[in-house]
Amino acid sequence: MDKPPVEYRWALDAADRPVPITLARRGERYTCPLCRKEMVARLGAQLQHHFSHLEANDCDSESVSLAALRRWLALNFDQALNERRALPFTWQCSLCNGTHTQNLLEGVSHVLEDLLNAPESPDVRLTDAQGDPRAMFYLLGRDAPVPESLQDAVGQGRFAFALSAALLPASDDLAAFLASLQPFAAPCPIWDQAEVVRQPERLRRLLINLANRPPHYFFAAVETVDDLVDVVRIGRYKVWAALPFWLRAVGGTLNRLSPEVEIFIQNWDQPDDGTIYLYYVRIRETRAIALRRYPLHSAPSLHVDDRYRLLRFTALDMARELVSN
Ligand SMILES: [Zn+2]
Numbered sequence: 001m002d003k004p005p006v007e008y009r010w011a012l013d014a015a016d017r018p019v020p021i022t023l024a025r026r027g028e029r030y031t032c033p034l035c036r037k038e039m040v041a042r043l044g045a046q047l048q049h050h051f052s053h054l055e056a057n058d059c060d061s062e063s064v065s066l067a068a069l070r071r072w073l074a075l076n077f078d079q080a081l082n083e084r085r086a087l088p089f090t091w092q093c094s095l096c097n098g099t100h101t102q103n104l105l106e107g108v109s110h111v112l113e114d115l116l117n118a119p120e121s122p123d124v125r126l127t128d129a130q131g132d133p134r135a136m137f138y139l140l141g142r143d144a145p146v147p148e149s150l151q152d153a154v155g156q157g158r159f160a161f162a163l164s165a166a167l168l169p170a171s172d173d174l175a176a177f178l179a180s181l182q183p184f185a186a187p188c189p190i191w192d193q194a195e196v197v198r199q200p201e202r203l204r205r206l207l208i209n210l211a212n213r214p215p216h217y218f219f220a221a222v223e224t225v226d227d228l229v230d231v232v233r234i235g236r237y238k239v240w241a242a243l244p245f246w247l248r249a250v251g252g253t254l255n256r257l258s259p260e261v262e263i264f265i266q267n268w269d270q271p272d273d274g275t276i277y278l279y280y281v282r283i284r285e286t287r288a289i290a291l292r293r294y295p296l297h298s299a300p301s302l303h304v305d306d307r308y309r310l311l312r313f314t315a316l317d318m319a320r321e322l323v324s325n
């Protein structure tokens with residue numbers, strides 16, 4: 001049996017610009033964005049229009065789409081930057097539940113395309129004059145894991161996008177494409193104003209300082225504070241405490257008491273003496289953090305009774321129980 005024909009929806013034109021099949025013209029020269037070999041536009045009446053290689057090849061359509069999308073993004077961003085055009089982008093913010101609009105090219109000086117296709121680095125990067133990324137675009141194949149560096153971008157005040165080949169648009173319209181995107185990570189002006197602590201290192205230092213001060217324990221609910229989602233108040237600080245961020249910054253071993261009751265437990269040995277135990281508690285819809293410093297050769301008993309089965313027992317109740325007696 002013949003293999004089904006592989007669909008290619010985009011190719012590069014003679015000027016090396018990606019072109020969707022909807023804009024292809026008969027008789028033009030096209031090349032494959034992946035293998036760089038010659039392609040033709042099939043614009044017949046029988047089949048859906050598509051590009052095809054002139055010679056046999058191993059290019060799978062997903063990789064060709066991703067290569068075309070990468071080129072297309074990089075060229076469009078570069079062109080907008082050179083023309084000093086703004087690229088307004090509107091998104092639903094997961095940090096404050098609000099809607100924000102920002103120029104994607106604000107503060108951007110360079111557009112970089114990762115031609116080596118390294119899995120951990122973004123495929124297209126918009127950086128400021130110092131080379132720090134303002135926006136990162138990761139183009140991911142169907143079975144590709146979400147890169148660590150992409151997950152680390154959440155809450156760090158810059159844009160990060162995870163794009164699949166399915167997002168390759170049918171037309172050469174960047175504004176329409178941007179309107180369809182949901183960011184994986186994005187800055188939040190409300191957060192910036194409130195100076196929410198969101199750097200892993202700062203969070204760790206804050207927790208250690210807290211444990212070293214009498215009474216050497218602390219507990220607090222993870223809640224929405226002044227429209228800021230997943231925040232803990234620690235003194236005058238508002239600290240971001242979404243679970244994925246906590247696990248990256250603090251870590252912990254999961255103890256699941258029931259499907260709705262989870263406690264992540266971490267311990268940090270201190271250089272002078274003693275150990276700090278840190279807890280992230282989730283009970284139904286409620287969450288809380290707790291910590292306590294124990295002197296050398298002593299450790300928490302970690303006995304919990306089964307009151308957590310009561311519907312009104314919250315994560316804060318559990319957090320208090322874990323560290324305050
Ligand atoms: Zn090819």
Ligand SMILES: [Zn+2]
Nearest residue numbers: 093095096188
């Ligand atoms: Zn926000």
